Amino acid sequence: MGGEKVTAARLIDASAGLCEAKAAAGSDPEKARATFYDRSHSALHTVARGLEPVDRALATQLLEAKGKVEAELEAIPPDPSPADLGTLDDVYRAGLGRLAITAPPCVE
Amino acid sequence: MPARRHVALAVTALLVLAACGGSGTKKADPSDLAVAVASYDLASGADTRFIVGLVTVDQRLIGYGTVDLRFSYVSNDKGANPSPPGPVVKASYLPIYGSVIPSPPPATPQIVHESDTRGVYGAQTRFDKPGFYEVEASAVVDGKTRTGKGAFEVKATHAIPGPGDQALATENLTLASTDAPKAAIDSRAGSGDIPDPDLHRTTIAAALAAHHPIVVVFATPVYCTSRFCGPITDLVNDLAHQYADRADFVHVEIWRDFQAQTLNKAAADWLYRDNDLNEPWVFVIGADGKIAARFDNVVTRDELEPLVKALPPLAPAAR
Numbered sequence: 001m002g003g004e005k006v007t008a009a010r011l012i013d014a015s016a017g018l019c020e021a022k023a024a025a026g027s028d029p030e031k032a033r034a035t036f037y038d039r040s041h042s043a044l045h046t047v048a049r050g051l052e053p054v055d056r057a058l059a060t061q062l063l064e065a066k067g068k069v070e071a072e073l074e075a076i077p078p079d080p081s082p083a084d085l086g087t088l089d090d091v092y093r094a095g096l097g098r099l100a101i102t103a104p105p106c107v108e
Numbered sequence: 109m110p111a112r113r114h115v116a117l118a119v120t121a122l123l124v125l126a127a128c129g130g131s132g133t134k135k136a137d138p139s140d141l142a143v144a145v146a147s148y149d150l151a152s153g154a155d156t157r158f159i160v161g162l163v164t165v166d167q168r169l170i171g172y173g174t175v176d177l178r179f180s181y182v183s184n185d186k187g188a189n190p191s192p193p194g195p196v197v198k199a200s201y202l203p204i205y206g207s208v209i210p211s212p213p214p215a216t217p218q219i220v221h222e223s224d225t226r227g228v229y230g231a232q233t234r235f236d237k238p239g240f241y242e243v244e245a246s247a248v249v250d251g252k253t254r255t256g257k258g259a260f261e262v263k264a265t266h267a268i269p270g271p272g273d274q275a276l277a278t279e280n281l282t283l284a285s286t287d288a289p290k291a292a293i294d295s296r297a298g299s300g301d302i303p304d305p306d307l308h309r310t311t312i313a314a315a316l317a318a319h320h321p322i323v324v325v326f327a328t329p330v331y332c333t334s335r336f337c338g339p340i341t342d343l344v345n346d347l348a349h350q351y352a353d354r355a356d357f358v359h360v361e362i363w364r365d366f367q368a369q370t371l372n373k374a375a376a377d378w379l380y381r382d383n384d385l386n387e388p389w390v391f392v393i394g395a396d397g398k399i400a401a402r403f404d405n406v407v408t409r410d411e412l413e414p415l416v417k418a419l420p421p422l423a424p425a426a427r
Contacts, residue, residue: 005142010167037223042167042335049333060331060367067296067330074206074339 006046012103014043015093019106022085029078032085036073044088047095055098058091065091140165141256143245146228146336148386148404151266152235159202159230159406160258161336162245164219170254171220172213174198175229175247182259184239193244199229202408204338217247228336228406238264267381268389270402275322275393277313280360280374292364292372294341295330304345306352307359312374312393319395321355321419323347323412326375327388328362336406340388343409347416354419355392362387392416 017039024032044066051059065088072080086106093103144161160177162170178193201217203209207225220226235241241262246255269276281293283305290297293308302308307325315322325344341359348357360378362385364370371380379385392401392415401415 005165006167034221034223038221041222042169045333045335045337052333056367056369059333063331063333063366064298071296 006043008101011043011047011096011101014040014047015089015096015103018085018089018092021080022082022089022106025080025082025085029073029080032080033073033078036069036080036085040092044092047092047099050099051095055095058095058098061091062088062095137165141170141245141247141254142167143243143256143258144335145243145258145260146334146405147260148389149266149268149270150235150260150262151270152238152262152264155232155234157230157403158197158199158233158243159228159404160199160243160245161228162217162247162256163335164254168219169222169226170217170247170249171203171225171227172201172218173216173247174200175217175245177229177231177233178244178246179233179235180242180244181237182240182242184237189239197231197233199231199245201227202230202406202411203227204336204340204406205343205409206339217249219249226336226338230406235262238262268379268402269391269399271399273399275312275316275391275397275399276377277316278360278374278377279311279313280358281308281372282311283308288364291330292361294359294361295328295363295366304341304348304359306348307341307345307357310356310358312358312360315356315358316393316397318356319397320422321395322358322391322393323355323416324358324360324391324393325388326360326362326379326390328366331363331366332388334405337388338406340390340407343407343412344390347409347413351416351419353421354416355422 017035021032021035024035048059048062069084069088072084089106096103142163144163146159146161150156177197177199180193181191183189203225204227207227209225239262240259242257242259244255244257246253281288283302285293290302294302296303312322312324323344325341327341329341344357360374361372362375364372379387379389390403390407390412391399394400403411
């Protein structure tokens with residue numbers, strides 16, 4: 001996708017990573033940050049690139065939601081919002097859906 | 109200005125492999141590397157910085173140490189005329205700004221956590237003639253050699269202004285551009301405050317007219333889609349605070365409106381070529397108005413800071 005070879009499983013796991021980061025955001029912001037970057041970050045870029053030619057509005061939403069979360073995670077100390085991570089996962093899963101890939105929502 | 113934008117060498121083909129490998133899909137060797145050429149605007153005939161990102165087949169980044177690169181000429185636009193690989197060129201790790209690097213840093217390449225560092229490998233090299241090339245990258249990770257290949261094009265001449273060229277006297281948006289959306293000045297602004305205001309106080313044209321050295325970063329912090337996107341604007345902002353007496357520092361946001369694919373004119377004048385625009389870029393411009401250095405995609409503090417530090421202090425009245 002977007003010039004990269006990537007498995008669907010990897011892209012789906014990135015959504016699970018966002019769910020895990022969301023769950024950790026309130027109690028362990030450092031864990032949320034590590035989970036976000038180690039499991040989800042590169043897939044967000046990949047999917048945004050894949051969406052650009054097919055659904056630019058969704059690519060825009062995805063990048064803006066990602067940017068908001070990154071700003072929170074890069075604050076010193078990190079201050080991630082569970083709600084913003086949830087929004088990012090919602091938009092990301094919508095993006096995957098646009099690319100015919102289904103990822104389950106977060107289990108609350 | 110409407111625009112189509114690609115990340116370096118990205119193609120629009122949708123290529124998602126089935127989780128267990130689809131029929132007809134060659135199963136990847138775990139020792140393979142995916143090689144992502146991260147350089148933009150390569151040209152023949154002069155020494156050039158070449159940068160490449162290395163990723164395992166399961167999408168984990170390689171970082172630290174040095175890797176070996178070997179370049180092969182493949183073809184020109186008249187057809188294939190392949191040549192054997194050239195000598196090994198050593199490439200060093202260039203971490204994006206903000207990476208958390210242990211001290212001392214690991215001496216050999218290893219799989220890294222993106223929460224600690226992301227980056228590319230860079231080397232100085234020279235391509236004798238224009239055409240299509242292949243780079244083979246080889247990294248010894250945990251005692252095992254991993255290799256991969258990537259393809260790229262070298263043009264006869266640069267399309268983007270480079271060292272020795274006169275800087276373009278463009279009128280980028282500033283804090284005074286109240287008729288522009290805030291996000292057109294810095295995509296991080298959204299509808300709120302414009303971050304890094306010190307990077308949005310002057311135009312390139314005004315700084316050139318004042319005969320000030322200029323450090324310009326062309327970047328879209330929110331809408332960058334390259335995996336190697338880093339906080340390059342933050343780097344330039346930090347240098348702006350530390351070396352405010354040496355140069356004017358300018359951030360040019362790429363997009364007037366990302367969704368509508370409308371570029372900011374200053375970004376387009378500098379970077380939009382052949383219906384394409386790659387970013388980010390950093391340019392260092394001397395007081396004589398000529399470009400002294402340029403960096404594509406990734407630049408480290410170790411590469412950029414010495415150039416800024418070497419600039420003579422501006423006269424107090426000039427600041």
